[in-house]
Amino acid sequence: MDTDSRIPTPPKESLGVLIGLVRAEIVRALEAEMTGRGINLRFTQFLIIKRLARLGPMRAGELARVVDLDCGAMTRQLDQLEHKGYLRRCPHAQDRRTLRIELTAAGDALWQQLGDCQQRVLKTAQRSLDASERAQLHDYLERVLHALRDKA
Amino acid sequence: MDTDSRIPTPPKESLGVLIGLVRAEIVRALEAEMTGRGINLRFTQFLIIKRLARLGPMRAGELARVVDLDCGAMTRQLDQLEHKGYLRRCPHAQDRRTLRIELTAAGDALWQQLGDCQQRVLKTAQRSLDASERAQLHDYLERVLHALRDKA
DNA sequence: GCATATTATTTGCCTTGACAAATATAGCCG
DNA sequence: CGGCTATATTTGTCAAGGCAAATAATATGC
Numbered sequence: 215m216d217t218d219s220r221i222p223t224p225p226k227e228s229l230g231v232l233i234g235l236v237r238a239e240i241v242r243a244l245e246a247e248m249t250g251r252g253i254n255l256r257f258t259q260f261l262i263i264k265r266l267a268r269l270g271p272m273r274a275g276e277l278a279r280v281v282d283l284d285c286g287a288m289t290r291q292l293d294q295l296e297h298k299g300y301l302r303r304c305p306h307a308q309d310r311r312t313l314r315i316e317l318t319a320a321g322d323a324l325w326q327q328l329g330d331c332q333q334r335v336l337k338t339a340q341r342s343l344d345a346s347e348r349a350q351l352h353d354y355l356e357r358v359l360h361a362l363r364d365k366a
Numbered sequence: 367m368d369t370d371s372r373i374p375t376p377p378k379e380s381l382g383v384l385i386g387l388v389r390a391e392i393v394r395a396l397e398a399e400m401t402g403r404g405i406n407l408r409f410t411q412f413l414i415i416k417r418l419a420r421l422g423p424m425r426a427g428e429l430a431r432v433v434d435l436d437c438g439a440m441t442r443q444l445d446q447l448e449h450k451g452y453l454r455r456c457p458h459a460q461d462r463r464t465l466r467i468e469l470t471a472a473g474d475a476l477w478q479q480l481g482d483c484q485q486r487v488l489k490t491a492q493r494s495l496d497a498s499e500r501a502q503l504h505d506y507l508e509r510v511l512h513a514l515r516d517k518a
Numbered sequence: 519g520c521a522t523a524t525t526a527t528t529t530g531c532c533t534t535g536a537c538a539a540a541t542a543t544a545g546c547c548g
Numbered sequence: 549c550g551g552c553t554a555t556a557t558t559t560g561t562c563a564a565g566g567c568a569a570a571t572a573a574t575a576t577g578c
Contacts, residue, residue: 229488230392231413232507237389238434239514240382258564261383275526282390287565289528311526311573336381338517342509351510354503355384357494362391365490410534427556439535441558463543463556522576529570540559546552 229358240339247331253324258283260328262291263300263317267325271316273306300324381510392491399483405476410435412480414443415452415469419477423468425458452476 227235241257248255255263261281266272269280278288292315295301300321306312317325340348379387393409400407407415413433418424421432430440444467447453452473458464469477492500 227508228484229491229504229507230389230396230484232504232511233385233389233392235434236507236511236514237382237385239511240385243514244382256564273526282387284566285527286529286567290564309526309574313527332380332382339381339510339514342513343506347506351503351506352378352381352384354495354499354506355381355388356379358491358503359384359388359391361494362388362395362491408534425556436536437557438537438559442534461544461556465557519578521578524575525573527570527572530568532566534563534565536561536563538560540557542555542557544553544555546554548549548551 236339240335243335243338244331247334248328251327251331253327253331255328258287259291259295260331262288262295263321263325263328264332266301266315266317267322267329271304271314273312274303274315275312277315295321388491392487395487395490396483399486400480403479403483405479405483407480410439411443411447412483414440414447415473415477415480416484418453418467418469419474419481423456423466426455426465426467429467447473 244260245255245257248260258281262277265277265280272280274288274292275285278285281288283291292301292303296303299318301315301317304314304316306314343351396412397407397409400412410433414429417429417432424432426440426444427437430437433440435443444453444455448455451470453467453469456466456468458466495503
């Protein structure tokens with residue numbers, strides 16, 4: 215009897231799945247946008263450049279935290295981006311354990327282009343939402359994020 | 367002069383980043399929930415079990431598509447889940463190229479628990495949204511997903 | 519001031535997933 | 549039927565990320 219009551223899943227996806235799908239599409243779209251301009255970067259690297267451009271020079275571990283990446287993984291990404299000439303590891307004045315990561319001129323120039331890529335993707339993603347809906351989506355997501363983080 | 371005009375990023379995260387953060391937290395929370403019950407599964411494996419439980423037996427490639435996973439990766443996940451006894455690869459009656467993947471009794475039993483894990487995570491994630499806000503968030507995300515997929 | 523604890527980064531190892539080539543089977547057309 | 553094409557799964561290979569150990573440097577307690 216109760217096996218019949220198990221509906222074969224109506225349309226609704228769970229929030230986790232849905233968000234995963236949206237994220238995957240955003241990543242794909244952004245990488246395609248970069249490739250289309252001859253920029254050969256992964257999404258993670260895009261995030262690193264973006265953070266540095268927006269927040270300015272910072273320590274490696276700090277950067278890892280803001281892009282939600284493991285420190286070891288960050289080291290390797292920095293290797294690549296430094297090798298490509300987009301950023302620089304500078305010694306920290308007061309603390310020789312830490313590195314001050316900063317964009318080079320080439321990195322700044324790159325961000326000009328990446329910013330355009332991002333804008334185009336966001337525009338596509340949000341094209342069926344009006345301004346107030348966009349704001350609301352943003353607000354909801356932030357509330358969900360806080361709810362998950364402050365488990366209290 | 368114009369270096370001063372660069373504001374150190376106001377509060378707003380871009381949609382892509384924000385969604386990524388939310389997803390990462392959901393994955394972490396769900397895996398923690400499973401670990402807490404002695405269930406040793408990754409998020410991807412959770413998705414596979416969930417799909418099979420909800421949609422019933424299906425072909426391997428079909429399963430790969432619905433969980434947004436590469437076919438090769440799916441093969442290896444199936445290896446693991448089959449070895450753990452949660453599912454079975456059955457020959458397909460009409461087409462011997464294809465596999466019919468189905469949950470075992472142990473897999474069904476597992477889903478009982480996983481469903482609870484999922485419910486708890488969703489409840490936490492959405493606890494600061496009321497029913498209509500949850501529905502709206504869902505709707506917005508689906509619209510964003512469609513906007514990204516139908517690039518037309 | 520020296521030993522110990524702490525913090526920041528790097529490195530090693532392992533797992534996962536993407537992509538492409540290999541394999542197996544089915545479908546189609548002559 | 550026999551060959552060609554298409555489809556489903558598997559396997560090989562590689563890059564990326566997580567975690568833990570190693571390394572380097574600072575901070576603290578005695």
